[in-house]
Amino acid sequence: MISLYLEMFFVFAMIGLFCFGGGYGILPFIQGEVIGRGWMTAQEFINMIAVSESTPGPLGINVATYVGFRMGGIAGAVCSTAGLMMPAFFLVMLVTRLLRTEQGGKLWQRFTIGIRPVVVGLIFYAAWSIAKTVLMHTGTAGIQLDWTGVFLAAAGFLAVQKFKIHPVLLIGTAAILGALFAG
């Protein structure tokens, strides 16, 4: 049990040290490090994104807390969340001063010019994997597309992209309608 706590602490510390790009920057790590270890199913993770979008607070903290709590109760939640947050202390104490010098700032900028597009590619791939998990089902008749899902996903895309509808409103509506009509 102790080893699980340690493992969660260090896996989330690694994510905290390498996830770039804010909120969705955590997506590329979930498949291999969290779902792959059996800490959470893909569906639970996507549920968690929805919960996270409709409650205050950062996605990373929410995912770490949920996974930790699910695997090891309150102590587990503390371990994984502390792990995720720990690199911030070292980065702030050791790196921020360097980055505020002209040379350090320039060097960091050169690194991030390459990191940004890589993160975009990683998030595209993660988004594709999530879409496959949610919208395709492998049944007896081979791979089938869930047409209700495809319609809802398209509606979600347009609602955010074109009509700038607030995520909380969108998710709340989908949840109520889903509770009544899905299944």
Next chain:
Amino acid sequence: MQELWKLFWIFFRIGAFTFGGGYVMIPIIQHEISEKYKLMEEEELSELLVIAQSLPGVMAVNAATSIGFNLKGKTGAIICALGVALPSFLIIVFLANLILRYNDNPHLQGAFQWVRAIVVGMIAAAAVKLGKPCLKNGRQLVLIAAALLLAAADVHPVVLILGGAAAGYGMTRPEEKTAKEGDSP
């Protein structure tokens, strides 16, 4: 002590009432710290926030840690980070408890089934928005494609991110050199 408590409370409120993560939180942090409570000069604060946003990890935690460290040292860093993370921690522990308990309820399952599909659309929209600034630059496009393909081939994201940093360093070298030559007396 009183000031630490005040800092904790400022970040706790930001963590408790801001929907949408880092990008939404940064302007609110700016308003609270420099305009409302006048704890830091605006210029210094924006410099710290720009760095906090470019560092890896949870943006809100980086920002809180950085501000806390600058105002009150290590204790300040810990207090501010705890303040900003605690509300989501408590909310998720509460919700996780409910979700795990009522997992088998058909209405909850139905709600999540529709919500998951909506989330797919929302992630796609976010990905498009994120990718847009990189689309004009040919070399960055190549990096996007390379990262996508290598991720599909199961290469670990940490390796790809380190590779991206190296590529960025290599890509920008010539401009750096000419700038330096121009500067030298």
